[in-house]
Amino acid sequence: MARGDEEALAALYDRYRLILFGLIQRILHSRAEAEDVLQEVFLQAWQKAADFDETRGRPFTWLVTLARSRAIDRLRSLGARDRLATSSAREATEEVADAADDAILSEQSEIVRAALRELPEEQRQVLLLAYFEGFTQSEIAGRLGAPLGTVKTRMRSGMIKLRELLGEKVQLIR
Amino acid sequence: MPSHEDYKELLIPHALDALERAEARSLEEHLEDCAECRTELESWRATTATLAFAAETAEPSAHLRARILDDARALGQPKANTQAKVKREAIESVTNHTGSQSSNLVQMPARRAWSSTQIFGAIAASLLIAALAISSIVLWQRNKAMEAETARLSRLLREREQELAKAKEDKSMLTAPGSNMAMLGGTEMAKDARARIAYDRQTGRAMLIADGLPPAPAGKAYQLWFIVEGRPPMPGGVFNTDASGHAEMRDQMPSEGRNAGVFAVTLERAGGVPAPEGKAYLQGKAS
Numbered sequence: 001m002a003r004g005d006e007e008a009l010a011a012l013y014d015r016y017r018l019i020l021f022g023l024i025q026r027i028l029h030s031r032a033e034a035e036d037v038l039q040e041v042f043l044q045a046w047q048k049a050a051d052f053d054e055t056r057g058r059p060f061t062w063l064v065t066l067a068r069s070r071a072i073d074r075l076r077s078l079g080a081r082d083r084l085a086t087s088s089a090r091e092a093t094e095e096v097a098d099a100a101d102d103a104i105l106s107e108q109s110e111i112v113r114a115a116l117r118e119l120p121e122e123q124r125q126v127l128l129l130a131y132f133e134g135f136t137q138s139e140i141a142g143r144l145g146a147p148l149g150t151v152k153t154r155m156r157s158g159m160i161k162l163r164e165l166l167g168e169k170v171q172l173i174r
Numbered sequence: 175m176p177s178h179e180d181y182k183e184l185l186i187p188h189a190l191d192a193l194e195r196a197e198a199r200s201l202e203e204h205l206e207d208c209a210e211c212r213t214e215l216e217s218w219r220a221t222t223a224t225l226a227f228a229a230e231t232a233e234p235s236a237h238l239r240a241r242i243l244d245d246a247r248a249l250g251q252p253k254a255n256t257q258a259k260v261k262r263e264a265i266e267s268v269t270n271h272t273g274s275q276s277s278n279l280v281q282m283p284a285r286r287a288w289s290s291t292q293i294f295g296a297i298a299a300s301l302l303i304a305a306l307a308i309s310s311i312v313l314w315q316r317n318k319a320m321e322a323e324t325a326r327l328s329r330l331l332r333e334r335e336q337e338l339a340k341a342k343e344d345k346s347m348l349t350a351p352g353s354n355m356a357m358l359g360g361t362e363m364a365k366d367a368r369a370r371i372a373y374d375r376q377t378g379r380a381m382l383i384a385d386g387l388p389p390a391p392a393g394k395a396y397q398l399w400f401i402v403e404g405r406p407p408m409p410g411g412v413f414n415t416d417a418s419g420h421a422e423m424r425d426q427m428p429s430e431g432r433n434a435g436v437f438a439v440t441l442e443r444a445g446g447v448p449a450p451e452g453k454a455y456l457q458g459k460a461s
Contacts, residue, residue, distance in 0.1 A: 006243055006246060006247060009242070009243065009246055010239070010243055013239055013242060013243075014239075017233075017234060017238075017239075018231040018232065018233060019226055019227065019231055020226075021231070021232045021233065021234045022226075022229045022230050022231040022232040023226040023229045025229075025232050026229035026230070027229075034232075034234070035234050035235060035238060038234055038238065039238060039241065039242055039245070042242045042246075043242065043245055043246060043249070046246045046249065047249065060223065061216075061219055061220045061223040064223040064226045065219055065222075065223055067226075068191075068226070069191070072191065077303060077306060108227060109227045109231070111227075112224045112225070112227035112228065113227060113228065115224075116225075116228055127190070127225065128225070128228065130187075130190040130191070130192040131190060131222065131225045131228075132225075132228075132229070134191065135192065136192050136193060136194050137187055137192050137193070137194075138194060140192070152187070155186060155187055155190065155192065156183075156186050156187075159186045159189070159190075159218065159221060159222070160186075162221055162224075163218075163221045166221065166224060
C-alpha cells in the first residue's frame with residue numbers, strides 16, 4: 001500500500017471491513033456514525049501508508065487500534081456527557097456473543113471469544129468496559145462502585161490471563 | 175519522579191486507553207525515550223486488539239467501498255499533495271483552533287440557563303467541535319461535494335463566532351459592575367415562572383432569562399415591558415419559550431425606559447403590540 005496502490009487499499013477493506021465495522025458500531029451504537037468513522041479510518045490508513053512499517057507485522061493490530069481510537073474519539077465528541085448514566089442501558093457485562101448467533105463467525109473470532117469466556121466475570125467486565133465504552137480506570141471504579149485499586153488489579157490480571165489463554169494463537173489473529 | 179517500574183505498570187491500562195489524561199501524557203513522554211517500554215506496549219496492544227472480536231461483525235453499506243476508493247484516488251499520495259496543504263492552511267485560518275487533532279475533547283455541557291462558568295465551557299466545546307469538523311473535512315478536500323461542505327462549515331463557524339461574541343457580551347453584562355439586575359416573579363397566570371433581567375442603564379442593553387413559563391399558544395408570544403412611574407409601559411422585545419419553559423432574550427431598552435422601576439412580561443399577539451393588552455405573567459422591580 002505504500003506504493004499508492006489502490007488495489008491494496010481495496011484488499012485491506014475487503015479483508016477487515018467486517019471486523020472493523022462491527023467494532024466501531026459496537027462502540028458508537030449508530031450505523032450512520034459508524035460508517036463515517038469507518039471511512040475516516042481507511043482514509044487515514046491510506047494517508048499513513050507511507051509511514052507504516054510492514055516489517056513490524058501485519059496491519060491488523062494497527063488498523064484495529066486506529067479504528068477503536070477514532071470510534072472512542074467520536075463517542076466523546078458526540079457529547080456523551082451522560083455516558084456514564086446512559087451506558088447502564090447497554091449491558092456492559094453482556095455475554096460474549098454466542099457462536100450460534102453470528103453467521104459470519106470465523107475461527108479467529110471463536111478463539112478470542114472462547115478465551116474471553118474463560119476469564120473470571122469481574123475481569124472480563126473491566127476489560128469490556130474499558131475497550132468498548134472507552135472508560136478510564138477511575139470511571140470504571142466509579143461505575144462499578146469498586147475501589148480504584150481493585151479495578152486496576154482486575155484489569156491487569158484480566159489482560160495477563162487473556163494473553164496466556166490466547167498463547168501462541170494471538171499470532172493467528174490477523 | 176516515577177520509577178521505571180511505575181511506568182511499566184501503566185503499560186497495560188494504556189494499551190486499553192484507560193489511563194487518566196495526565197498519566198497517559200506522562201507515560202507518552204517516557205515512551206519517547208524508552209524502546210523497551212514501546213516494545214512491550216506494542217505487544218499488549220496486540221492483545222487488546224483481539225478484543226475487537228468480542229463485538230459482532232457487521233457489514234457496512236455497499237456504497238462505502240467505492241466511496242473510500244474514490245476519495246483515496248482523489249487524495250493521491252499524501253506527500254505530493256501540496257494543493258491540499260494550501261487548502262488546509264486556508265481552512266485553518268478561518269478558525270482560531272489550537273490545531274489539536276488529539277483525542278482530548280472537552281465534553282459539551284448540557285444546555286441549561288447560562289451560568290457564567292457554563293458559558294465558557296460551551297464556548298470552548300463549540301470551538302473545538304467546529305475545529306474538529308473542519309479538520310475532518312481536510313480529508314476529502316478534493317471532492318466537490320466536500321467543498322460545499324467546507325463552505326457550509328465556514329458559515330457555521332462564523333455563526334458560532336457570532337454566538338460566542340454574543341455570549342461573551344452577555345457574560346460581561348451579567349458581571350459588569352455597572353449592570354443592574356431585576357428579579358421577576360410569576361403572577362397568578364404562571365405561579366412557577368421566574369425571570370431575571372440584567373441590564374445596563376448606560377448602554378440600554380438588557381438580557382432576560384426566564385424559566386417556568388408555559389408555552390405561548392399559537393399566534394401569541396411573550397413581550398417584555400419597561401415601566402417608568404407616571405408613564406405608560408414601554409414595549410420591549412417579543413420572545414417564546416423552548417420546550418422546557420426556558421427563554422432568553424437580548425433586548426435594547428428605549429432611552430426613556432432605562433430608568434424603569436418595574437419590568438413585566440405579558441402574553442400578547444405574536445409580533446408584539448405597542449401597549450399591553452394581555453395578562454401579565456411575570457413582574458418585578460428594578461434593583
